Amino acid sequence: MQPNRALLCAFFMALLSPLADAAxxxxxxxxxxxxxxxxxxxxxxxxxxxxxxxxxxxxxxxxxxxxxxxxxxxxxxxxxxxxxxxxxxxxxxxxxxxxxxxxxxLSLNSSHVLAATPDEVAKNMDGLTTYVDLVSVLIEESHEGRDEASRLAKKYGAEVVGAIPPLNTYQLRLPVKDLTERDALVLRIGSETSVDAVVVEESAPESGQEAEAGRAPRPQRNSEEWAANRFADAVNYYRRRLPAGNAPIEPKPIRVGVIERDVDFDAPDFVDYLGACPDGKPRTCLYARDAEQPDGHGSTVAGILAAHWDKGGNTGFLRGLDKTSNGFEVIVERNSDAGITANIAASVNLVEDGVRALNWSWGIHRVGTRNVEGDEIDSLVRSGIAMSGYEELLEEFFLWLRKEHPDVLVVNSAGNGSSFSGRDEYRLPSSFITEQLLVVGGHQRSERPDVAVDDPAYVVKRNSSNVDMRVDITAAACARASTREPDATGEVHCGTSYATPMVTGIVAAMLSINPRLQPEQLRMLLRRSAMTIGGDYDFEPMDAEDLTAPILPSERNYQLTDKDVGRSARLDMQKALDLAVQSRDRVR
The missing domain is CATH 2.60.40 (Immunoglobulin-like)
Incomplete structure (x- = not known):
C-alpha cells in the first residue's frame, strides 16, 4: 500500500515547525x-x-x-x-x-494618542503632510478636561479618541473629509472660551530623526571625538572614585527616558539586553521596541547611553559604569507615531513612571526659518498653524513639570539647521526658557593635532549645529552606529541628536551620585565644569559665532580675569562628575 503523501507532508511539517519557530x-x-x-x-x-x-x-x-x-x-x-x-x-x-x-x-498611565493612517493625511498649502481629522484640544485649567472635551465633541459631531490628562489635553476625531472642512472646524473650536489652543499635527510616517544639513562633513578621526568631552576619563573616575575606601559613595539607581522609536536588538551592541533585566547584580537595562536596521536614529541615540562595549559599533556611557553603579534603566518610548503630540504623551507617562532625565533628540523649525547664512531651512519644518499649537502644548508640559515634577530635567538637541536655537518664533522646543530644559549644541575635532584637550582650539563648532545664547553647552556630535556584524566598524553618524545623549548620560551619572541635585544645579555644575570652544569675544560675539551662552565670572569663581570668561561652553564629563561628588556636602 502506498503511503498517503498528504499525510506524510503534514507529519514532516509538524516535526519541522518547532525547529522553524526556534530558529x-x-x-x-x-x-x-x-x-x-x-x-x-x-x-x-x-x-x-x-x-x-x-x-x-x-x-x-x-x-x-x-x-x-x-x-x-x-x-x-x-x-x-x-x-x-x-x-x-x-x-x-x-x-x-x-x-x-x-x-x-509598558506604561499604565493615562496619556495615549492615536496616529493617523496613510489615508487620513493630506498635503497642506506648504506642501507638508498634515492630519485631516485628528486634532488635539488644550482645555483651560478652570474646566474639567474630560467633561469639557466630551461637550465639545458632542457639539461639533466629533469623538474623543485620545488624551494627555495631566495637561488637560484631549484628542478629537473631527467629522471632516478634507483640509478646508478641518480648518473651518478648528477655527470654531478654537474660539470656544474653554479652549486654550488646538494642536494640528503635521507628521507623516518618518524616521523621527533630527536631520542634519548635508553640507556638514564627517570627521576624519572619529576616535578623538569623545576624547573632546573626556568620555573615558569620566568612566574611569566613576569606577575608581565611588568605591574609594576612604570615602565610598553608594550610587542610586536612576531611570532615563529616551523619546525614540526603536532599537535593533539583533545588533551585538544590544543583544545581551534580551529578556529579564536586571538579572542578578544591578546593571544598565534597556527597554525598547525592536528595529529593522542597526544604524537607525533610535539605535544610535540609545547606543550612546547603553551599547555594549568592544563590539565594534557604539559604546554606551552608562553601560561603562556597570561594575560600580547601582543600575540605570534606559527606556526608549514614543507612545505612537503621532508626531510631536505623541512625544509629549510619552514624556508625560515616563515622568509619571519615575524618569529623572528625558532625552529629546528632536526639534522642529517654522516654515521660512533661515540659517546664519540667510538660506531657508527645508528640513523638519512645520507650518505656522502647527507651530502655534505645538508651542502651547509644550508650554503646558513645562508648566506641569515645574508644578508636579520639579526635579526632572529635559535635555534637548539644539538642532541641525545652522540657525538660531533660541528664537521661539522659529524653533521648538529648544527656545523655551525654563530651568528644566537644557539645550545641547554639537562640535567636532578640529584639524589642530598639536593642541591639548582643554584648549579651545581642540574642537570647532559643527557647521550644521544651531547656535546662540539659548544653547547651554556643546558636546561631540559624531558617534559610530551599531552594526549586525560582530566587531565590525559602524559608520559615523553626526548631529546634535548624538551630542544630546552624551549630556543626558552624564546627567544620569551625576544624579546617581547625588539624587538631590535639581535641574538648575545640574546646569550650574555642567557649566562650571565646562571646557571652552571658540574665540574670546569679550561678551560681544557676532550672532553666527555665539555658540552657547558665554561663560560668566560667576561660573569661574567670580574671577573676571579667568581665561574662560566670555567663551562658549564645552562638556567636560570627568570634571562634572567630580563636582557632583563635591556637591554631596553642599546639597542636602
Missing part, C-alpha cells in the same frame, strides 16, 4: 494602546511580534508572569488586557521555550 528570533516590534484609549481601568494593548510560534508565549510584566487568560492572538501578534489597579508600569517581555524577546516598557 527565528522572538522580537516585539510594536506595543501600543488599542481599543478605548480613554478607559484607564481596563487597558487593551496590541503587540506586533516577529517570530511568534504556534504556542502562546509567556508574557512577563516586571516580576509578574501574566495569566494566559489575559492574552489572545490577534492579527500580526497578540492582544493583552490589563487592570490598572492590579498591575503597575514595568518592562514587558516574551518567553517561548529558550527564546526570549526584547523588553519593552
Amino acid at each position: 527565528e528570533a522572538l522580537r516585539i516590534k510594536s506595543l501600543q494602546r488599542c481599543g478605548d484609549l480613554l478607559d484607564n481601568q481596563h487597558q487593551d494593548w496590541c503587540l506586533q511580534v516577529r517570530g511568534l510560534g504556534s504556542t502562546l508565549p509567556k508574557l512577563h510584566l516586571g516580576e509578574s508572569t501574566l495569566p494566559a487568560s489575559l492574552v489572545r492572538r490577534s492579527e500580526g501578534g497578540l492582544r493583552l488586557q490589563l487592570s490598572a489597579a492590579q498591575y503597575r508600569s514595568a518592562a514587558l517581555w516574551l518567553e517561548d521555550g529558550e527564546r526570549v524577546s526584547n523588553p519593552v516598557w
